Amino acid sequence: xxDIDQILKRTPLHALHxxxxxxxVPFAGYEMPVQYSxxxxxxxxxxxxxxxxxxxxxxxxxxxxxxxxxRALERLTPADAVGLRPGRQRYGLLLNDHGTIKDxxxxxxxxxxxxxxxxxxxxxxxxxFAYIADALTGVATIEPRPDRALLALQGPAAAAALERHAPGxxxxxxxxVTRATVAGAPAIVSRSGYTGEDGFEISLAADDAERVAKxxxxxxxxxxxxxxxxxxLRLEAGLCLYGHDIDETTDPVEANLVxxxxxxxxxxxxxxxxxxxxxxxxxxxxxxxxxxxxxxxAPAREGAEIADKxxxxxxxxxxxxxxxxxxxxxxxxxxxxxxxxxxxxLDLIVRGKPLPARIVPLPFVPHRYRRAQ
Amino acid sequence: xxxxxxxxxxxxxxxxxxxxTVGITKFAAExxxxxxxxxxxxxxxxxxxxxxxxVVESVKAASDVFAPLGGEVTASNxxxxxxxxxxxxxxxxxxxxxxxxxxxxNAFAKLMTAEQYADFVKGQ
Numbered sequence: 001x002x003d004i005d006q007i008l009k010r011t012p013l014h015a016l017h018x019x020x021x022x023x024x025v026p027f028a029g030y031e032m033p034v035q036y037s038x039x040x041x042x043x044x045x046x047x048x049x050x051x052x053x054x055x056x057x058x059x060x061x062x063x064x065x066x067x068x069x070x071r072a073l074e075r076l077t078p079a080d081a082v083g084l085r086p087g088r089q090r091y092g093l094l095l096n097d098h099g100t101i102k103d104x105x106x107x108x109x110x111x112x113x114x115x116x117x118x119x120x121x122x123x124x125x126x127x128x129f130a131y132i133a134d135a136l137t138g139v140a141t142i143e144p145r146p147d148r149a150l151l152a153l154q155g156p157a158a159a160a161a162l163e164r165h166a167p168g169x170x171x172x173x174x175x176x177v178t179r180a181t182v183a184g185a186p187a188i189v190s191r192s193g194y195t196g197e198d199g200f201e202i203s204l205a206a207d208d209a210e211r212v213a214k215x216x217x218x219x220x221x222x223x224x225x226x227x228x229x230x231x232x233l234r235l236e237a238g239l240c241l242y243g244h245d246i247d248e249t250t251d252p253v254e255a256n257l258v259x260x261x262x263x264x265x266x267x268x269x270x271x272x273x274x275x276x277x278x279x280x281x282x283x284x285x286x287x288x289x290x291x292x293x294x295x296x297x298a299p300a301r302e303g304a305e306i307a308d309k310x311x312x313x314x315x316x317x318x319x320x321x322x323x324x325x326x327x328x329x330x331x332x333x334x335x336x337x338x339x340x341x342x343x344x345x346l347d348l349i350v351r352g353k354p355l356p357a358r359i360v361p362l363p364f365v366p367h368r369y370r371r372a373q
Numbered sequence: 374x375x376x377x378x379x380x381x382x383x384x385x386x387x388x389x390x391x392x393x394t395v396g397i398t399k400f401a402a403e404x405x406x407x408x409x410x411x412x413x414x415x416x417x418x419x420x421x422x423x424x425x426x427x428v429v430e431s432v433k434a435a436s437d438v439f440a441p442l443g444g445e446v447t448a449s450n451x452x453x454x455x456x457x458x459x460x461x462x463x464x465x466x467x468x469x470x471x472x473x474x475x476x477x478x479n480a481f482a483k484l485m486t487a488e489q490y491a492d493f494v495k496g497q
Contacts, residue, residue: 039461040432041407228406228433297410297457299430322409322432329410351412351428 060125066140080262099273196237238362
């Protein structure tokens with residue numbers, strides 16, 4: 001027990017989680033709140049109906065600086081970094097030399113600043129930063145910022161709640177980003193998140209995190225939400241969880257994330273393993289990430305095999321559970337491309353028995369992002 | 374007068390004559406979180422002591438429910454299929470899982486008493 005306590009890291013909001021009655025679990029090397037007293041189901045539904053505050057301080061924040069950090073970053077991602085306008089944020093895939101997915105991340109260009117602000121996944125951050133530092137030696141410098149906390153305020157009531165502590169933030173459109181003052185603390189605020197809802201991510205100094213979190217939680221519509229609901233929300237939104245739906249065995253085409261490869265990059269083929277990836281963009285990959293709706297109420301979990309109607313294994317569930325908004329089980333998985341068409345009927349093997357399911361378009365629950373005006 | 378005993382797998386067992394009613398404890402239901410699916414054994418199935426008897430799935434994970442005693446299933450609580458959330462609302466009452474006609478009534482006495490179970494849970 002003591003060993004675990006010593007090994008697990010804590011976010012700046014650890015004491016607040018405990019004070020709020022969270023059930024703490026190990027996640028990506030951190031002791032994190034999986035749920036608070038209402039439980040995953042209610043926390044999930046509350047976020048869809050009103051607003052939820054998530055501690056995502058375990059994620060890896062960094063700044064990439066250099067003569068042309070965007071150009072440098074493009075060595076490692078097929079996203080359009082060079083063309084990212086000031087005040088905008090974008091999703092990117094961090095590719096390894098083989099063109100498979102080392103991580104997925106968000107990057108931002110703040111108005112009037114040369115460095116790019118980057119957020120990568122918690123479980124991969126140390127490896128990512130080492131990889132970026134090594135690959136971009138002499139070209140750009142990655143500066144991890146473990147001194148910063150990250151909050152996500154998500155849901156239809158998020159904008160009104162934030163507006164009272166950071167006037168003007170409602171003017172941001174989806175995937176816009178700015179420096180701002182939130183409840184008196186200097187912050188980087190982006191209109192983005194990972195729930196499929198309108199919302200914001202707020203990066204701030206670790207020392208300010210608890211006070212700002214408490215200010216936001218004092219809003220009547222805002223409840224603290226744990227990682228359990230974060231997972232079911234992102235699954236309903238059809239968003240990938242790194243290490244589960246995508247990893248270093250997946251390329252962007254198999255991951256069904258070709259939209260994150262910019263047009264210019266497709267033409268220039270100047271990203272890792274571009275020839276091979278573009279060949280698959282045009283001719284198809286052997287397998288593809290899809291959405292699955294099991295019949296009935298039994299969820300199929302990660303790792304469940306996917307069989308065609310003759311019983312042959314054609315894929316595997318990569319994320320599966322129960323979608324509280326749909327009040328039904330949902331799953332994502334990879335299947336042989338031949339079976340990836342919408343409406344295809346397959347079986348998920350759950351406890352040795354075939355559970356009928358069909359391929360459905362993603363997301364399961366429509367996104368409600370606030371599009372830029 | 375029926376008696377209720379408990380297992381280290383967090384099941385409760387209520388004995389009426391030679392029929393035992395089985396469910397999961399309040400402690401187990403709270404640990405599981407929101408239950409969204411319950412798979413129960415069909416009447417007539419014979420289950421050995423410790424054999425897989427049911428599955429309970431919460432939003433977080435699937436858990437097996439093992440037979441606390443050996444016997445033949447005489448009934449299962451079909452209402453849970455429609456309303457799995459009952460497991461969280463009334464785990465030790467309306468949300469019973471299944472009933473068993475016991476192979477060996479005497480085995481019941483080897484299960485934990487309410488007091489022993491309360492002590493056991495404290496150590497969890």
